[in-house]
Amino acid sequence: MNSDFIPPWEREDAFPEKPAGDDYGYILRGKFIRCSRDELMEKCSSTGLPHIQLVWCPEWPRVAPATQFDFLFDALRKRKRSELKSAVGIGSLNLLIWGVLGLPTGHHDGLFIWTWVLLLATTTGVIPVVSGIYGLKKLKRSSTTGTDESLAVGRYSAWVLSRRILFTWLLLGGIGGVFLVECIHGFPESAKAAGLDKHAVWHGEWWRLFTGPLLHGNLMHFIFNASALVGLGRLMEVLTSRYHLALVFGVSALTGSIFSLFLLPATTSVGASGGLLGLIGFLAMLGCRRKQMLPPGFARSLAVNVAIIAAMGILAFSIIDNAAHLGGFLAGIALGFYLVNSTEQGLPLMVGTKTKAVGILAFMVTLSFAAFGIFRICSNPLLQH
Numbered sequence: 548m549n550s551d552f553i554p555p556w557e558r559e560d561a562f563p564e565k566p567a568g569d570d571y572g573y574i575l576r577g578k579f580i581r582c583s584r585d586e587l588m589e590k591c592s593s594t595g596l597p598h599i600q601l602v603w604c605p606e607w608p609r610v611a612p613a614t615q616f617d618f619l620f621d622a623l624r625k626r627k628r629s630e631l632k633s634a635v636g637i638g639s640l641n642l643l644i645w646g647v648l649g650l651p652t653g654h655h656d657g658l659f660i661w662t663w664v665l666l667l668a669t670t671t672g673v674i675p676v677v678s679g680i681y682g683l684k685k686l687k688r689s690s691t692t693g694t695d696e697s698l699a700v701g702r703y704s705a706w707v708l709s710r711r712i713l714f715t716w717l718l719l720g721g722i723g724g725v726f727l728v729e730c731i732h733g734f735p736e737s738a739k740a741a742g743l744d745k746h747a748v749w750h751g752e753w754w755r756l757f758t759g760p761l762l763h764g765n766l767m768h769f770i771f772n773a774s775a776l777v778g779l780g781r782l783m784e785v786l787t788s789r790y791h792l793a794l795v796f797g798v799s800a801l802t803g804s805i806f807s808l809f810l811l812p813a814t815t816s817v818g819a820s821g822g823l824l825g826l827i828g829f830l831a832m833l834g835c836r837r838k839q840m841l842p843p844g845f846a847r848s849l850a851v852n853v854a855i856i857a858a859m860g861i862l863a864f865s866i867i868d869n870a871a872h873l874g875g876f877l878a879g880i881a882l883g884f885y886l887v888n889s890t891e892q893g894l895p896l897m898v899g900t901k902t903k904a905v906g907i908l909a910f911m912v913t914l915s916f917a918a919f920g921i922f923r924i925c926s927n928p929l930l931q932h
Contacts (some may be wrong), residue, residue, distance in 0.1 A: 552892040554840045556706030557699075562610045565603035572708075578768070584618070592622035594629045600705040601718040614701025624686065631682040638675030642668055659866065666863040667767065674855065696843050703842040707785050714789040714910060715780030718796065719773060720919035722819060725761050726769045728921045734764055740927040741920040743816040745808050756808070758920035760800035760871075764816035772819045778828040786833060786841075787896045790906025792826070795882050797909035799825020799875040806874025809931060816868040821875030827852060828876045832883025833896075840894055 555561055566572065572581040573590060575597070582590065590599045591613050602619070603610045613619050645668035689697075729737040738744075743759025744752070763769040783792035803821020807814075827849055836848040853876075860869040887896065898906075 552840070553893060554703070556703045559609075561702070561706055562601060562612075562709070565608070569605040571604050572602065573599045573613075575599065588619060588622045591619050592625045594626055594633070598626070600708055600787050612696060612701045612705035614705070627686060628683065631679045631686065631843075634675040634679035635683070638672045638679060642676065645672060655890070656843070661868050662863050666859060666866070668769070669859060671864060681810035699841045700844065707781065710781075710785045712781050712784040712789070714792050715777060715784055716914065717910075718780065718793070719776055721914045722761055722763075722769075722776070723773065725920050725924075726763055728924050730764060732924050734925075736927070737762060737924045738764070738815055738817050741923040743804055743807060745812045745814065748808060754916065754919065756804040757916040758802060758923065759804055759817055760819050760821055761913075761917050761920050763819075764817050768818060772823060775823045776819065779823060782830060783826055786830075786894055788898045788902075788906070790898055790903045790910075791829070791886065791896060792906075793910035793913065794877055794902065794906040795825050795829045796822040797913050798882060799823075799828070799878040800913075803868075803871035803873075803875035803877035807868050808872040810870035810873075811868060814868070816871060818868065818871070820868070821871040821878075824856070824872050824875035825879030827856075828879025828881075829883040829886075830879075831906050832880055832887050836883075836887045836889050837892070837894060840892065 566579050566581070568581070570581050571584050571587045572579060573587060574580070584604075587602060587604075591602070594598075599613060601610050601612045602616065604616060604618075607616070613623060648664050691819075732740075741755065741758040742762050743755050746753050756847050763772065780792055780796075783789075783795065800819060800822030803824070804816075807816050807821075818925060831846070831849050831853075833851060834841055838846065856872065860867050886902065891897065
């Protein structure tokens with residue numbers, strides 16, 4: 548294989564050189580920390596955050612993922628087992644809590660409350676329990692040393708997490724700023740001021756197509772989308788570029804608003820899910836056209852996420868804007884079809900002058916409408932007390 552087509556995480560210079568000396572150590576928050584062999588094993592088995600990903604030892608010339616070293620295998624298994632057991636335990640507790648809260652209620656908003664309980668029970672209860680049990684069974688069946696597949700995945704994961712990202716944090720900051728203002732002024736009132744009110748759009752307030760995706764309906768809604776943005780944004784910046792991230796998120800969020808405008812004309816919508824589904828759609832196309840370079844399970848992971856989102860959309864159709872989800876996802880696939888060249892093989896994607904310029908424009912437009920959304924919420928006469 549041509550060296551230019553080797554995935555960046557498989558290259559010899561994918562990770563930094565280790566400090567001089569014949570000792571052990573690890574990297575934490577960008578700092579090189581020396582330690583003994585036993586201390587390194589203890590650190591790698593710890594469930595404390597952030598996890599130790601990159602380490603070094605006397606036998607290896609460079610810093611490398613912890614999964615590369617056989618003497619750390621048991622420590623990493625111990626950490627993984629503890630995390631999976633915690634996920635099952637916390638998920639089971641959440642199911643119990645949401646089960647009690649979901650008991651029949653005579654409140655006039657009973658259906659709305661029950662739908663939210665069902666959604667939260669699924670995301671914080673069912674999914675963690677099922678994935679945790681499956682993970683424990685898979686861990687039990689795994690070999691006592693790392694397989695070629697696990698080593699490849701471990702090297703890829705460590706490389707992705709070690710890359711610096713910028714636009715993801717800036718986009719999160721913009722959306723987070725809008726959310727903070729919503730918390731101050733109230734969510735229903737903020738949605739009236741800057742949400743995607745279809746009636747207002749048809750009467751000239753076109754800007755709601757841009758501000759609506761930057762608002763959220765409540766704390767849980769924001770936490771879900773913020774977490775997804777950090778994970779998907781990192782993948783986009785590392786595997787493609789920050790300009791692809793800004794372009795795909797902005798166009799997909801707008802496309803989601805347009806789909807919602809025509810398919811759900813009687814509702815007021817908020818949330819960045821359309822843009823996030825666009826990132827998933829784009830990454831799906833990347834997975835198809837760079838299948839030989841990406842690690843095993845990349846496409847399967849995206850497919851599982853799409854299936855989960857679709858299932859939640861069906862379960863909670865009364866509170867989830869499935870039209871925006873669909874529009875954003877299709878926009879992401881279309882952009883991936885156009886921007887991910889099937890004749891090229893390298894990663895990260897090449898960034899042309901046009902892509903860079905349009906990406907910067909999309910990034911500035913998104914942050915500008917975040918600021919405008921804040922202005923609309925703060926200046927709305929109905930919100931002045």
